[in-house]
Amino acid sequence: MLKDRRASSKPTGKVMKLPKLNDFLENHILRNTFLLTLVISFILFLTVFFFVFRIFEAQELVRITQLDRNWTNTLDSFGKLLIVLSAQTEPFKDEESVRNLTKKIYENYHPFVAYPAFGSNDGKMISYPDYDYGQDYDPRKRPWYQTALQDPQNYVFVKPFTHRILNEPTMAVAKAVYDERENLLGVLVLDLIVSKIAENLLSDRSYIIDRTGQILAKRGTIKATFTPSSSKAKEVLIVVIGLNRYIAKPSTGDTYVVIESSLLAQIAISLIPSSSVLLAVLIVNFLAVKRMKSTLNKIVIDPVEKIVESLRSYLSGKPFEIEKVSCSIYETRMLAGELSDMVTIIESQMQELKASYEQLEASQQELEDSYKRLKLKEEEVILAYKTLSERLGMVIENFDEPTGKHIQRVSKLSKFLAEKFNLPKDLVKQIELYAPLHDIGKIKVPTGILNKPGRLTQEEFELVRKHVLWGSEIIGNDKKLEIARNIVLYHHERYDGSGYPFGLKGNQIPIEAQIVTKTLCP
The missing domain is CATH 1.10.3210.10 (Hypothetical protein af1432)
Incomplete structure (x- = not known):
């Protein structure tokens, strides 16, 4: 005998419990949408953070370039002064003229220049203020003298050293002097006091060092130093020590200009715009998900639940009232119409099944009898x-x-x-x-x-x-x-x-x- 519609619809065996449509949409579509937006928000957060952080780094690079340009121009100005002075042979005709020249240089450029001096080709050393270099002192054997002779047309810088009289970091710029017949008269040299020259050039937490890492001039409190020679030679050196970043650039006279910056401060400032972007995106995401949930409930979940309820009523023996379901989506409306047609077909086929069921029972009995006969055989x-x-x-x-x-x-x-x-x-x-x-x-x-x-x-x-x-x-x-x-x-x-x-x-x-x-x- 055929069972009623409700009984025949019950599945046999253990059935896995499936989630409801509402739970499925919330746990999968809405949650995945939220997670995807959250990932995008986090990517935007990192993008803005690193963009702002890179702006700080770019500003530091601009700052180090400007500092290097100012430092180089200042040193070159003293070199150009030597070119102008060396082109005039009159100030070098005798010792008294040379002494007057060094005195004028000292008076005009002190305290940037200390002890301007002239080493003559006969081994005499004339400087202002006067200083007793000793009988054994021969300027011709000094590195600055020999370096100047190697490039007679240009001024040369001597690597930084500690001044023997002032005990301060000093740089020397020298220029060979020749008469009209191209005879060597000597070498004019200026001792440049680095701290005085760089005083108006340096900004807070910046300094000048030599290749060994010795600080020649600084401004502000310096947290740490580093040795450029330990790094690979390149245009700009960027070194991180602790929570501080150091940007160094090779400069004139075997020196480096260095800028120190706090990574912690840059990170804190970078977090402000990136966090604002993250918060804004999260708020928009929350409102969008909330709106999406409301729309899904109205146009998907509610119509589907009503269709399911109509099917349950039909399986319990009640008429299939699909007309009560309000569908605003084409697919949902089509589903309701197809289900209505399917129920009509099912009703028709149920009648046919009832008519053929007795034939199946008779055929089954006949098969059982045949099986028994075959078993006996x-x-x-x-x-x-x-x-x-x-x-x-x-x-x-x-x-x-x-x-x-x-x-x-x-x-x-x-x-x-x-x-x-x-x-x-x-x-x-x-x-x-x-x-x-x-x-x-x-x-x-x-x-x-x-x-x-x-x-x-x-x-x-x-x-x-x-x-x-x-x-x-x-x-x-x-x-x-x-x-x-x-x-x-x-x-x-x-x-x-x-x-x-x-x-x-x-x-x-x-x-x-x-x-x-x-x-x-x-």
């Missing part, structure tokens, strides 16, 4: 097969009386052992059925040999051993008789390989042959 065939096997065993028994005495025993013991080995029931039946045929090949052995009293000759024994091969030939190669053939052919094989006809060992011997072998007397 199968049992008859098995019985006939067993009878045939027993009859063949009786033939062997009549042919070889000693063999016949153990035919029944072998069959029963083989079945017993097969069951103990938990072999498949079908295989157990075949072993029981074919075990009596294990010596069927002996019908080809002369009876005189089989029943000979006393010991057989070697030739007779070899002839008897061929009964397994003859028995295999009698059974044949039919796949259905494979178990019988294995029993007949291999029942004299031994697990240790001492049997015949092939001397098989262990699991090389089929299990059915091993079982029959165990039932035979040794």
